Amino acid sequence: MAVNPFEMAKKQIDIVAEVLDLDPNIHKFLKRVERSLIVSIPIMMDDGTVKIFEGYRVHHSTIRGPGKGGLRYSLGVNLDEVKALATWMTWKTSLLNLPLGGSKGGICVDPFKLSKKELERLTRRFTAEIINIIGPDIDIPAPDVNTNPQIMAWIMDTYSMQKGRTITGVVTGKPVEIGGSVGRADATGMGLYFVLQAMAEKLRLELKSLKIVVQGFGNVGGTIANLLYKHGCKVIAVSDISTGICCEDGLDVEKLLDWAKQGNLFKDYKNENYKLIGNDELLTLKCDVLIPAAIENQITEKNAEKINCKIVLEGANGPTTPEADKVLFKKEIYVVPDILANSGGVCVSYFEYVQDINSYFWKLDRINEELKRIIIEAFEETYKISEEKKIPLRTAAYIIAVSRIAKAIELRGIFP
Amino acid sequence: MIINPYESAKKKIDIAAELINLHPNTLEYLKKTERALVVSIPVMMDDGSLEIFEGFRVHHSTLLGPGKGGVRFSPFVTLDEMKALALLMTFKTALLGLPLGGSKGGIRVDTKKLSERELENLTRRYTMEIINMIGPDRDVAAPDMYTDSRIMAWMMDTYSMQKGRTIPGVVTGKPIEIGGSIGRTEAPGTGMIYLLQHLCQKLNYNLKKMSVAIQGFGKVGSVVAKQLCNNSCNVIAISEEEGGIYSPDGLDIDTLIKWKLQGNLLKEYEGKNTSPITNDKLLSTECDVLIPAAVENQIYSKNADKIDCKIILEGANSPTTSQADKILEEKEIIVVPDILANSGGVCVSYFEYIQDMQSYFWKLDRVNQEMKSILIDTFEKIFEFSKKTDSSLRTAAYAISANRLAKAHELRGLFP
Numbered sequence: 001m002a003v004n005p006f007e008m009a010k011k012q013i014d015i016v017a018e019v020l021d022l023d024p025n026i027h028k029f030l031k032r033v034e035r036s037l038i039v040s041i042p043i044m045m046d047d048g049t050v051k052i053f054e055g056y057r058v059h060h061s062t063i064r065g066p067g068k069g070g071l072r073y074s075l076g077v078n079l080d081e082v083k084a085l086a087t088w089m090t091w092k093t094s095l096l097n098l099p100l101g102g103s104k105g106g107i108c109v110d111p112f113k114l115s116k117k118e119l120e121r122l123t124r125r126f127t128a129e130i131i132n133i134i135g136p137d138i139d140i141p142a143p144d145v146n147t148n149p150q151i152m153a154w155i156m157d158t159y160s161m162q163k164g165r166t167i168t169g170v171v172t173g174k175p176v177e178i179g180g181s182v183g184r185a186d187a188t189g190m191g192l193y194f195v196l197q198a199m200a201e202k203l204r205l206e207l208k209s210l211k212i213v214v215q216g217f218g219n220v221g222g223t224i225a226n227l228l229y230k231h232g233c234k235v236i237a238v239s240d241i242s243t244g245i246c247c248e249d250g251l252d253v254e255k256l257l258d259w260a261k262q263g264n265l266f267k268d269y270k271n272e273n274y275k276l277i278g279n280d281e282l283l284t285l286k287c288d289v290l291i292p293a294a295i296e297n298q299i300t301e302k303n304a305e306k307i308n309c310k311i312v313l314e315g316a317n318g319p320t321t322p323e324a325d326k327v328l329f330k331k332e333i334y335v336v337p338d339i340l341a342n343s344g345g346v347c348v349s350y351f352e353y354v355q356d357i358n359s360y361f362w363k364l365d366r367i368n369e370e371l372k373r374i375i376i377e378a379f380e381e382t383y384k385i386s387e388e389k390k391i392p393l394r395t396a397a398y399i400i401a402v403s404r405i406a407k408a409i410e411l412r413g414i415f416p
Numbered sequence: 417m418i419i420n421p422y423e424s425a426k427k428k429i430d431i432a433a434e435l436i437n438l439h440p441n442t443l444e445y446l447k448k449t450e451r452a453l454v455v456s457i458p459v460m461m462d463d464g465s466l467e468i469f470e471g472f473r474v475h476h477s478t479l480l481g482p483g484k485g486g487v488r489f490s491p492f493v494t495l496d497e498m499k500a501l502a503l504l505m506t507f508k509t510a511l512l513g514l515p516l517g518g519s520k521g522g523i524r525v526d527t528k529k530l531s532e533r534e535l536e537n538l539t540r541r542y543t544m545e546i547i548n549m550i551g552p553d554r555d556v557a558a559p560d561m562y563t564d565s566r567i568m569a570w571m572m573d574t575y576s577m578q579k580g581r582t583i584p585g586v587v588t589g590k591p592i593e594i595g596g597s598i599g600r601t602e603a604p605g606t607g608m609i610y611l612l613q614h615l616c617q618k619l620n621y622n623l624k625k626m627s628v629a630i631q632g633f634g635k636v637g638s639v640v641a642k643q644l645c646n647n648s649c650n651v652i653a654i655s656e657e658e659g660g661i662y663s664p665d666g667l668d669i670d671t672l673i674k675w676k677l678q679g680n681l682l683k684e685y686e687g688k689n690t691s692p693i694t695n696d697k698l699l700s701t702e703c704d705v706l707i708p709a710a711v712e713n714q715i716y717s718k719n720a721d722k723i724d725c726k727i728i729l730e731g732a733n734s735p736t737t738s739q740a741d742k743i744l745e746e747k748e749i750i751v752v753p754d755i756l757a758n759s760g761g762v763c764v765s766y767f768e769y770i771q772d773m774q775s776y777f778w779k780l781d782r783v784n785q786e787m788k789s790i791l792i793d794t795f796e797k798i799f800e801f802s803k804k805t806d807s808s809l810r811t812a813a814y815a816i817s818a819n820r821l822a823k824a825h826e827l828r829g830l831f832p
């Protein structure tokens with residue numbers, strides 16, 4: 001049975017509230033979704049008919065600053081999913097101590113069935129419909145599932161036209177030419193890299209000596225695999241949607257990246273030293289670091305016992321189920337949780353917003369330096385609490401994120 | 417089985433659409449809700465605990481102008497109910513030819529359980545949460561179930577404080593002292609009297625000789641009863657939730673109003689030749705005019721056959737189910753539909769909004785005169801259309817609204 005994601009998000013708050021012995025009033029307030037806007041989006045299709053889609057924009061919390069969260073175009077989009085994702089964004093921005101809240105949006109649509117023109121009309125009309133609840137000082141969308149820099153450019157354009165002036169800070173993940181940030185595309189991978197560096201140091205492991213397995217070879221998986229490869233790590237297995245590919249002596253990740261960039265699948269890759277393996281085998285390979293960077297619910301109670309690594313670095317959102325978490329904790333495997341591990345993306349989104357409202361743009365060096373500073377600070381804090389309280393890193397991260405929001409609620413009080 | 421109110425509202429449009437061959441694109445557009453905002457409203461209760469209520473503001477259509485619709489505070493408020501009521505408001509304002517759209521709002525709350533201060537804080541916080549959706553040029557709220565002029569005053573005050581200047585036009589149904597319109601409270605009742613007078617004239621009935629039964633003794637029922645009594649009609653039965661009172665000689669409404677104000681029940685009143693009557697019995701009493709002015713779904717498949725009158729004047733919203741409609745049509749009972757019959761309220765709300773924007777206030781005569789002319793014109797249009805198309809007044813009313821909306825939709829085209 002599919003779990004309602006929003007119920008799950010609320011349950012996580014309950015767990016943390018209990019650990020923290022939170023004031024019941026603040027506990028209640030944390031579960032509140034500030035506002036959900038549901039809009040209908042009529043668009044003229046290329047064949048002259050009108051189709052009406054349903055779209056959402058949800059602010060879970062703007063208590064620490066403007067909402068921040070992606071926008072996804074997918075048939076799976078529904079209000080409860082968007083609410084849950086907005087809630088998770090609140091924890092993520094809070095954990096990194098950014099002056100931002102949590103939000104999310106989406107349209108229930110199969111974007112692959114639309115022409116480019118239709119997609120543009122859909123995006124522009126959606127922007128017009130939610131225009132009162134977005135803006136650099138209200139809520140800042142970003143790319144998510146099936147949305148990209150071009151779509152962000154359309155949103156920025158529609159918003160700016162409506163306001164009568166160019167306002168780049170209304171969305172992040174824009175093309176660099178119109179107010180995007182350098183380093184945004186690789187940000188999640190970079191963040192994973194910095195966190196792994198710090199984690200390895202804590203465990204007194206030499207980063208270069210580590211054997212790595214990466215599930216997923218998209219924006220996140222491909223980037224982290226390549227970074228580690230360049231750093232001298234042995235990447236012994238990676239996978240794409242077609243298959244896993246494995247070599248005990250290490251894969252040539254650069255060549256695989258070229259292969260993938262040309263639109264090829266691993267199952268057609270020819271190298272006699274490489275072995276094709278299934279997903280189950282990939283996840284249970286003996287290695288030092290397992291990086292699930294594909295989709296959710298990959299490490300479950302069924303395979304958790306067989307996971308054979310020292311560190312799980314969550315590149316994807318929600319790759320580990322709560323049941324699997326318990327097993328991994330018992331096996332003393334460190335799980336660096338998604339809200340910390342893959343937060344490089346939202347962190348550089350924050351930089352993009354700061355640069356936009358400042359009209360002053362940074363060099364890549366500065367981006368990576370500041371990213372490292374923020375993400376390492378959050379990691380150190382998380383690690384410290386997890387050691388002190390002898391709890392998983394995930395619980396520690398939630399404790400930090402939730403306490404920060406709770407403090408803000410307490411200080412601000414209840415209006416009016 | 418409980419009928420989903422939004423589904424049944426859409427069904428009414430389907431019937432009208434068929435009659436006028438509405439283009440399927442337009443029909444689909446009319447059935448969709450432009451935007452629905454769901455907000456959570458935290459309120460610090462008198463005992464120091466925090467309660468979080470769910471509130472809504474829904475714009476069904478702002479095609480013809482700012483949204484117009486009530487705000488209800490009731491434990492039964494749901495998103496689908498709000499959507500249905502907003503849709504009905506669109507058709508009501510379009511029917512009267514007002515430059516307004518349709519909207520609705522509410523909070524799921526039992527106001528009887530709140531102190532005055534809690535109610536005020538709830539109202540003020542709700543207003544803040546929906547502040548981007550309302551305004552004289554966007555969406556104008558008004559009283560509805562369990563909301564009154566005092567609550568409208570709080571909404572107006574909160575909105576004005578936020579904007580830094582007094583803006584009375586954000587809500588209607590305000591106290592006269594702060595921008596309310598004279599005649600607003602009695603408007604639905606007054607409008608019904610005008611319509612009844614006009615209909616009687618048309619059918620060559622002598623209103624003074626007619627006997628009237630009224631279900632409901634609230635804002636609508638009591639006003640109609642009193643005015644009919646003043647016009648020397650025979651109000652032979654009237655009721656409230658607990659039951660009512662009957663007299664073949666006609667009731668003295670002024671005395672009954674006093675009786676009520678003393679906190680007594682209608683059924684307990686003992687006068688000359690009076691007897692208590694149940695709500696069921698009242699509906700099937702032999703009379704000339706039956707006025708259901710209480711709640712929805714009172715005349716339905718089981719009792720429609722027993723209805724014994726010439727005219728039904730719908731004071732309440734949706735007192736007649738669609739199955740009952742068919743039976744009444746066969747019995748050749750004239751049903752003046754809610755969307756017209758009780759529209760005096762929204763009509764004078766519109767006048768209040770105009771007076772607020774103009775900062776120029778009318779006398780009662782002008783209010784009533786302008787209302788009368790709008791209602792009678794509309795009635796004539798409906799009556800003619802129903803004859804021409806051999807359809808019920810209700811279907812004719814919906815068809816006229818749909819036509820007007822369709823034309824506006826066609827002229828405006830589709831953004832972007």
